[in-house]
Amino acid sequence: MIFKYDFSLISTLWLFLLQTDKLHPSKDTVFFRDGVRRIDFVLSYVDDKDGEKKQERRRAFEANLEKTGLELETEDKSDSKDQKTYFLKIHAPRDVLATYADVLKIKVPFKKSDIPQSQDVALEWFTQPFRLPGNIMHPEPDYFTYHFDKTKTDFFLIGDKDTFFPPSTRNRIVFYILSRCAYYKEGQKDREKTGIKRLLSNGTYTAAFPLHDCRYWKKGRNAEERYNLYKHWARFLCFYKEQPLNLIKKYYGEKIGIYFAWLGFYTEMLFLAAVVGLICFIYGVLSYDDNITSKEICDPKIGGSIMMCPLCDKNCTFWRLDSTCLSSWQSHLFDNEATVFFAMFMGIWVTLFLEFWKRRQARLEYEWDLVDFEEEQQELQTRPEFEIKCTNRRLNKITQEMEPHLPLHSRCARYCLSGATVTFWISLILACITGVIAYRLAVYASFASIIGNHGGESGIHKNKTLLVGGLITPQLATSVTASCINFVIIMILNFFYEKVAIWITDMEIPKTHLEYENRLITKMFMFQFVNYYSSCFYVAFFKGKFVGYPGNYTYMFGKWKKFRNEECDPGGCLIELTTQLLIVMAGKQLWGNIQEALLPLMRNWWSSRKGRHNPENHYSRWEQDHVLQNFSQLGLFYEYLEMVIQFGFITLFVASFPLAPLLALFNNILEIRVDAWKFTTQFRRPVASKARNIGAWQEILNSVAILSVVTNAFIMAFTSDMIPRMVYLYAYSNSTSMKGYINSSLSEYRIPIRPQNMTEDNWFRHFNTTCRYRDYRHPPGHENEYTHTMQFWHILAAKMAFIIIMEHVVFVVKFFIAWMIPDVPSDVKARIKRERYLIQEHLHNYEVEKLKLQLSASFITEPQTSETSLTPDKHEVLSECL
Numbered sequence: 113m114i115f116k117y118d119f120s121l122i123s124t125l126w127l128f129l130l131q132t133d134k135l136h137p138s139k140d141t142v143f144f145r146d147g148v149r150r151i152d153f154v155l156s157y158v159d160d161k162d163g164e165k166k167q168e169r170r171r172a173f174e175a176n177l178e179k180t181g182l183e184l185e186t187e188d189k190s191d192s193k194d195q196k197t198y199f200l201k202i203h204a205p206r207d208v209l210a211t212y213a214d215v216l217k218i219k220v221p222f223k224k225s226d227i228p229q230s231q232d233v234a235l236e237w238f239t240q241p242f243r244l245p246g247n248i249m250h251p252e253p254d255y256f257t258y259h260f261d262k263t264k265t266d267f268f269l270i271g272d273k274d275t276f277f278p279p280s281t282r283n284r285i286v287f288y289i290l291s292r293c294a295y296y297k298e299g300q301k302d303r304e305k306t307g308i309k310r311l312l313s314n315g316t317y318t319a320a321f322p323l324h325d326c327r328y329w330k331k332g333r334n335a336e337e338r339y340n341l342y343k344h345w346a347r348f349l350c351f352y353k354e355q356p357l358n359l360i361k362k363y364y365g366e367k368i369g370i371y372f373a374w375l376g377f378y379t380e381m382l383f384l385a386a387v388v389g390l391i392c393f394i395y396g397v398l399s400y401d402d403n404i405t406s407k408e409i410c411d412p413k414i415g416g417s418i419m420m421c422p423l424c425d426k427n428c429t430f431w432r433l434d435s436t437c438l439s440s441w442q443s444h445l446f447d448n449e450a451t452v453f454f455a456m457f458m459g460i461w462v463t464l465f466l467e468f469w470k471r472r473q474a475r476l477e478y479e480w481d482l483v484d485f486e487e488e489q490q491e492l493q494t495r496p497e498f499e500i501k502c503t504n505r506r507l508n509k510i511t512q513e514m515e516p517h518l519p520l521h522s523r524c525a526r527y528c529l530s531g532a533t534v535t536f537w538i539s540l541i542l543a544c545i546t547g548v549i550a551y552r553l554a555v556y557a558s559f560a561s562i563i564g565n566h567g568g569e570s571g572i573h574k575n576k577t578l579l580v581g582g583l584i585t586p587q588l589a590t591s592v593t594a595s596c597i598n599f600v601i602i603m604i605l606n607f608f609y610e611k612v613a614i615w616i617t618d619m620e621i622p623k624t625h626l627e628y629e630n631r632l633i634t635k636m637f638m639f640q641f642v643n644y645y646s647s648c649f650y651v652a653f654f655k656g657k658f659v660g661y662p663g664n665y666t667y668m669f670g671k672w673k674k675f676r677n678e679e680c681d682p683g684g685c686l687i688e689l690t691t692q693l694l695i696v697m698a699g700k701q702l703w704g705n706i707q708e709a710l711l712p713l714m715r716n717w718w719s720s721r722k723g724r725h726n727p728e729n730h731y732s733r734w735e736q737d738h739v740l741q742n743f744s745q746l747g748l749f750y751e752y753l754e755m756v757i758q759f760g761f762i763t764l765f766v767a768s769f770p771l772a773p774l775l776a777l778f779n780n781i782l783e784i785r786v787d788a789w790k791f792t793t794q795f796r797r798p799v800a801s802k803a804r805n806i807g808a809w810q811e812i813l814n815s816v817a818i819l820s821v822v823t824n825a826f827i828m829a830f831t832s833d834m835i836p837r838m839v840y841l842y843a844y845s846n847s848t849s850m851k852g853y854i855n856s857s858l859s860e861y862r863i864p865i866r867p868q869n870m871t872e873d874n875w876f877r878h879f880n881t882t883c884r885y886r887d888y889r890h891p892p893g894h895e896n897e898y899t900h901t902m903q904f905w906h907i908l909a910a911k912m913a914f915i916i917i918m919e920h921v922v923f924v925v926k927f928f929i930a931w932m933i934p935d936v937p938s939d940v941k942a943r944i945k946r947e948r949y950l951i952q953e954h955l956h957n958y959e960v961e962k963l964k965l966q967l968s969a970s971f972i973t974e975p976q977t978s979e980t981s982l983t984p985d986k987h988e989v990l991s992e993c994l
Contacts, residue, residue, distance in 0.1 A: 139732035142323050142335065144185050144203060150279070153202040153286040154734045155308075156319045158189070166316045173295035173311060174200070180289055181208040192735060197318070199734045204286050209277050212285045213260040219481040220276070221255030221269045222954060227943055241352070248344050248356045251337070256947050257481045258955075267958050280365050280800035283322035287799045290320065306500060319742065321796040323733055325363075328793050337363045338792060346788040351781050355788075357476075364791065365800030366480050370473075371748050372784070374806050375755060377472050379780040381465045385762070386777045388457055389770035392450035403444045404850040405837065410437035414854065421662045421861055421883035424556060425676060430883055433854070443687040446768060447832050455767035455824040459922035460929065462763050462817040467933040473805055474936040482804040483944055498623045518621060530616045534635060537612060538642050544601050545646040552594045553668055553675040559589045590678070591651070591688040595695040598647045602696070603703065609639040614746075630808045632749065637812055640757055644696065648765050651689045652823070652831045656680030661887055661898060662861040679886065686832045689768040697761045697772065701779045704754055708786050743791075743798040751787065752809050755780075759813060763820035767827045821926075825918040829911040839907045856903070858884040862892035 142151050157170065174184055187199040213220070243249070255269065270276050277285075290308040295316075311317050326332025328342040341363060345356055355376050361369030409415040415434035422428035477483050494516070502516035613635040622628040659679050660666040668675040680688070758779070762772045791798075829835055840853050860882045882892065888904035890896050 140327070140736070141333065142325060142733055144183075144201060149183060149203040150274075150282070151201045151323055151734070152204045152279070152282045153290065153320065153322055154737070155200040155202070155317045156734075156738055157198050157200070157317045158196050159198075160315070166314075169295045169305075169311065169314075169316045172297050173293060173316075176293050176295065177202070177289070180293065181205060181211075182286070182289065187732070187734070191732075193731065197735075197738070199732075199738075201734065202286055204282055204289075206273060208289075209282060209285055210260070210262045210265070212288060213277065213281070214262045216285065216288065217259045218277075218281060218285075219257040220260045222258050222267055223256045223269065223950060225254040225256055227254075227946065242354055244344050244353055244356055248340055248359055249354070251356075251359050251362055254479075256950055258951050259484075264958065267954070278362065279322070279325065280362060283797075284365070284800045286322075287320075309497075310500075319738060319796075321737060321742070322799060323737055324797045327736070341788070342792045346785065346792040348782075348785045348789075351785055355784070358479075361480055364798060365802065366482060367801045367803035368748065368791070368798065369480065370476065370803050370806060371751060372787070373472070373476055374469065375751075375780065375784055375787075377469055378465070378755065378759075379777065379784065381461070381468070382762075382773050382777040382780060385458065385461050385773035388461075389454060389766075389773045392454045392770040393445065395450040396445040396448045399448060400441070400444065403441070403448075405853055406437070406440040406444055408851070408854045409440045410434055418854075418858065419883050420858075421885045423679065425665075433858075433884070439687065443833075446690050446770065447686045447834060449834070451767055451770065451832065452828055452834060454770050455828055456918060456922055458763060458766045458773075459821045459824065460925050462820060463926040463929050466813060466817060467930055467935075470935040471933065471937050475940050477804050478940050478944055482802065485802055485804045494623055495625055495628060497618075498621055501621050518623075526620050530620055533612065533616055534638065537609065537639060541605065541639070541642045541646065544605065545598075545650065548594055548598045548601065548647065549650060550668070550675060551597065552590050552678060555593065556590045556678055591691045592695070595647070595692045598692075599696050599699045602643050602700075605643055606640070609636065609643070613639060626807070629749065632746070633753075633808045633812070636749075636753060637756065640753065641760070644700070644757055645760060645764065647696070648689065648692055651685060651692050652765065652768070652827050655688070656685050657830070659887075661859070661889060662883070662885055664898070686768050686827070689765065689827070689831055693761060693765050693769050693772065697758070698775060701758070701775070705779070705782060705786065708783075708790065737796050740796045741794055743795040747795075747798070752806065755783075756809055756812055756816070760816050760820075763816060764823045765827065766820075767824040768831065821919055821922045825915045825922075828918070829915050835911050835914055836907050839903070839910050843906060844903060857886065857888070859887045859889040860884060860891040861898075 141147070143149060144151065157166070160166070178184060181204075183203040183205060185201045185203070187201065189196055189198050192199065258268075260268070287308075292307060294306045295311060296305040308317070308320050312320060324338050325335035326338050328338050328346070331339045337359065341356070341359060344350060344353065345360070355372055357369055357373050357376075360372055412434060415437065416432055418433040419430050420433055422430060477485075498518075499516050502518050504517045504519055505514045506517040508515045613632060616635060617628060617632045620631060622631055655678050658666050659677050666677050668677055758776055762776050766772050836857060837850060837853060840856055841848070841850060844856060845852065861884075863881055863883060888901045888907065889898050890901055892898070
């Protein structure tokens with residue numbers, strides 16, 4: 113009896129718990145309260161002081177949404193965690209989805225693919241550790257697809273009618289409706305009162321977003337895509353694994369998928385460049401002891417006996433050449449014979465990268481059904497902002513309908529203002545760079561007087577300053593401090609550039625989304641190009657080129673300003689360019705990772721921690737996503753911009769720093785996982801959108817690739833000391849070695865030097881009657897004293913010849929590689945042709961069968977005949993779908 117009593121009590125308690133669960137269902141769901149209708153979009157709002165106006169807008173907007181066929185359900189603020197926020201849940205029924213899928217020309221499957229997938233059996237054992245499970249890499253079967261047509265529903269492969277359109281397609285369709293739905297009352301007409309974007313900007317709604325399918329650390333009910341993305345993609349421990357691009361595309365859409373495909377391919381190609389660059393650096397280290405030039409500089413009998421002319425006016429004294437011993441060794445690590453090979457290799461590498469990416473992109477276009485994604489589709493549709501702001505209308509000669517139009521005089525005025533603004537901000541950048549150069553010239557004298565003041569014979573300067581001077585030269589000290597200041601200025605100006613570029617682009621009122629993005633890309637890249645690369649161009653091509661010689665130095669702002677132009681180190685300016693590139697590039701990558709990873713992690717740590725410990729039935733799915741960051745329309749724009757700027761660093765100036773690709777490789781391995789982590793855990797789910805390529809960034813990459821050949825050729829010719837050494841070795845050396853090169857590369861000047869622009873030191877303390885300086889000029893007493901020697905002209909001719917030969921060799925190889933590698937793989941071409949053939953064949957057969965059914969139905973005289981019973985079951989079942 114006791115057992116029976118306990119059993120009945122347990123049964124009663126269990127039934128009570130089940131009923132309680134039904135009365136209070138889990139809120140961690142992506143369905144309406146009925147548990148059947150899926151939530152395709154969520155809008156949130158709060159009551160405030162302008163509540164009546166906003167409430168009126170919401171009522172009109174929601175009424176118009178219901179007229180389009182959308183179904184709405186509101187969660188009261190009393191049910192939300194903050195007791196302030198209302199949530200409006202939106203569901204798109206099948207009829208609405210079918211109608212707008214037809215309008216947007218969304219591709220759906222009509223036949224299972226019968227083309228076998230290629231498999232790399234030979235390398236399967238090697239690539240197995242890097243692969244992901246098959247269900248993650250290929251979350252859905254491969255089908256032949258065709259644009260959806262509502263009148264041909266039985267033509268397509270419709271399995272489950274509730275899941276025929278995936279969530280990414282559903283939220284894309286709903287957002288299309290929201291963007292074009294008006295919120296004025298019936299009977300009124302106000303074109304400005306249109307679209308969810310305006311309602312968000314005026315505060316009527318606080319947020320609009322589709323829902324994630326589940327929590328990223330836990331599977332949901334029949335939903336696990338976000339969980340799989342986090343487990344197999346977003347964690348840093350998966351850095352060596354391939355990316356699940358098909359799952360990314362399915363969950364986030366093709367536009368985000370193509371970005372991660374490009375970033376992954378770029379990182380893979382960087383591995384080859386990093387390996388070659390590391391080999392070149394190792395060569396510089398291994399040939400350390402064979403560097404005769406540095407040995408001569410460090411030799412007390414050679415470099416120690418050469419008295420160099422003062423580095424600045426008034427405050428600087430003479431200094432000995434051996435004080436730059438360490439700097440010359442450092443310069444050799446990057447300025448050696450392997451650098452020439454690496455510069456030419458990178459010119460070819462960038463071509464291979466761009467050509468192979470075109471092939472990879474073409475394959476993705478086919479696999480993701482983007483081959484026929486043409487102008488009439490999403491990206492080239494008119495922006496709602498253009499329709500609202502353009503009050504004038506004109507007749508479209510093609511469609512014969514009235515459309516918004518921006519008059520020519522208004523367009524010209526906007527373009528003129530835009531051009532003037534761009535010019536002003538670029539001038540501001542150049543002014544800042546000029547200020548940094550002025551800083552370099554001003555503090556150079558101070559560093560020279562402090563660091564270089566240890567070369568006297570008396571030894572009175574051999575103190576702590578001697579230790580510092582032995583480690584760095586005045587040129588290097590100036591370059592390091594100026595690079596740090598320049599980096600800070602770059603970061604400050606970037607903050608303003610982004611806002612100015614967006615304001616200018618909005619002012620121009622581009623007609624389409626694609627046009628808007630392309631214009632913004634062009635402006636931002638122009639700003640960033642000048643901002644990031646100006647200082648590197650100065651060091652590479654201007655520093656040390658217009659110095660003059662003792663007694664006749666060149667001054668930046670005229671002699672009255674006393675800003676004497678900088679000289680290069682006796683080992684060349686390449687080490688200073690390396691320093692500049694390293695500080696700016698590494699600093700940008702470090703700051704970018706702090707912004708993207710550490711700051712969001714610290715900011716969201718507390719809220720994420722609270723979210724994990726809240727019971728699911730008290731913390732709804734829409735509230736969990738509401739507290740996440742919004743992914744703006746320009747989210748990918750900044751990601752692309754960051755990588756393209758990095759691409760410029762590793763191509764335009766890579767001859768000065770062979771380790772740049774290695775730094776970029778490490779950064780990109782981290783970047784992929786940081787971006788994946790942000791998308792999966794920190795951002796609301798973006799609205800899925802299509803893109804068949806990386807857009808205007810492709811042309812920018814091509815332009816940078818061409819420019820990189822020119823810049824690296826000029827760096828090797830005019831910034832590196834390689835060409836003067838080669839000319840001396842083959843034309844002026846008596847022993848076919850580099851012995852005597854240092855003496856040959858330095859010219860003489862007679863002491864005393866003009867007191868108005870040289871130090872007032874007591875020259876009689878020195879036994880030398882002359883000082884040396886870096887140039888190729890005739891010595892004092894020569895009939896053409898202080899004019900350029902024939903060796904100078906030979907070196908100049910060799911530099912120009914090197915530039916011409918290197919550019920032509922690299923360009924010929926580039927064009928030959930581009931010609932040899934087709935943009936579209938042959939198997940992809942065959943698949944595209946077969947799919948088009950099957951589409952035509954199946955459409956023809958479908959229309960014939962449909963016509964037969966219509967003709968047979970027209971001869972039916974009785975309600976039912978044996979002929980109608982022969983109608984295939986397929987048509988009876990599929991006609992009910994959608």
